Amino acid sequence: MKKIFIVCLLCLICSTSAFGQIEEYIGEFTFRPEFFITAGPSFPMKDVNFSDNYNMGFNIGGGIGFQLTELFTLVGSFDYNSLPFDDARFKRLHQNEVLVSGPARKVMTFDARLKFFFPSEDTKLSPYITGGGGFFKQSSDPVVFVNVIGQEQSTDEIDESVMCAIGGAGLEFKHNAKIFVFLEGLFVTGFTDRNSTQVIQIKLGLKYRHFNQ
Numbered sequence: 001m002k003k004i005f006i007v008c009l010l011c012l013i014c015s016t017s018a019f020g021q022i023e024e025y026i027g028e029f030t031f032r033p034e035f036f037i038t039a040g041p042s043f044p045m046k047d048v049n050f051s052d053n054y055n056m057g058f059n060i061g062g063g064i065g066f067q068l069t070e071l072f073t074l075v076g077s078f079d080y081n082s083l084p085f086d087d088a089r090f091k092r093l094h095q096n097e098v099l100v101s102g103p104a105r106k107v108m109t110f111d112a113r114l115k116f117f118f119p120s121e122d123t124k125l126s127p128y129i130t131g132g133g134g135f136f137k138q139s140s141d142p143v144v145f146v147n148v149i150g151q152e153q154s155t156d157e158i159d160e161s162v163m164c165a166i167g168g169a170g171l172e173f174k175h176n177a178k179i180f181v182f183l184e185g186l187f188v189t190g191f192t193d194r195n196s197t198q199v200i201q202i203k204l205g206l207k208y209r210h211f212n213q
Contacts, residue, residue, distance in 0.1 A: 034073075036182075037062040038205040042081040044105070047195035053090070054105050057083035059201050065115075067209070073115040075130075081107040081199060085143065103141040105158070107199055109188060110135040111166050126172045136164035136190035138197060160197075164190040172207075180207040 042059045044051045063077030085102030111134030117126045140158040170184025182205045190197040 032067040032209070032211045034065045034067060034207055034209040035062070036065065036075075036077075036205050036207040038077075038079070038203040040201065040203040042083060042107075042202075043200040044083050045198035045200055047192075047197060050105065050197055053086050054083040055086050057081060057104065059203065061203070065207075071117050071119065073117070074112070075115060076112045077110075079109045079111075079201065081109075081201065083107070083199075090143075102143050105138060105140045107188075107190070107197075108137045109164060109166070109190075111164065113166060115170075117172070124174050126174070127169070128172065129167075129169045130184070130186075131165075131167040133163065133165045135161070136188070136192075136197075137161045138190060138192070160190075160192050162191050162193075164188055168201075170203075178209045178211075180209065181205070182207060 037060075039058070039060045042057045044054045044056075059079050059081045061077055061079035063075055065073050065075035067073045083105045085104060087102050090102060111132055113130045113132030115128050115130045117128040120126055138158060138160050142157050143155040166186055166188050168184055168186035170182050172180055172182040174180055182203075184203050184205065186201045186203065188199045188201060190199075
């Protein structure tokens with residue numbers, strides 16, 4: 001029993017020492033809330049049907065973050081993307097057919113990510129990288145057109161909900177102790193059935209930190 005007590009005590013001392021060394025490198029552990037909103041352009045990348053038939057659209061979103069240390073922040077966010085159908089391309093490739101309806105592709109994501117801020121001597125600008133994953137939903141009504149013999153045809157409706165992976169980088173500007181502006185680019189991959197669906201998001205964000213740093 002005495003040996004077990006000594007072993008446990010040594011483990012506690014070692015873990016405390018190791019934890020102290022980690023804190024010395026990444027900063028003191030905290031759990032401070034912050035809130036943000038974002039907006040910007042979105043670009044369809046993959047699969048081929050998606051990237052060829054849809055144009056640049058927009059994204060809007062927001063979320064909440066928790067500053068864990070000076071270098072690490074955990075964020076959870078929601079994003080809505082709308083990418084318009086490329087009517088001009090359809091008419092160019094299907095000159096004998098009449099487009100009736102070309103609805104936009106909608107992509108929604110719910111994700112959790114970790115941000116790592118690179119140590120910087122500049123107190124105003126902070127570059128960072130981010131990565132994580134979550135839930136990905138894409139939907140679109142059928143594309144409807146009239147073929148060369150006057151019959152109305154349509155493509156399949158799209159409605160998929162899958163998991164996704166997200167990675168990217170950004171730059172944050174500190175306006176004051178509570179207000180921050182940031183610009184980030186994210187590469188989103190939804191693991192859809194036949195081929196993965198990929199979207200690039202460029203976001204301009206405004207963040208409010210609910211504490212003084």
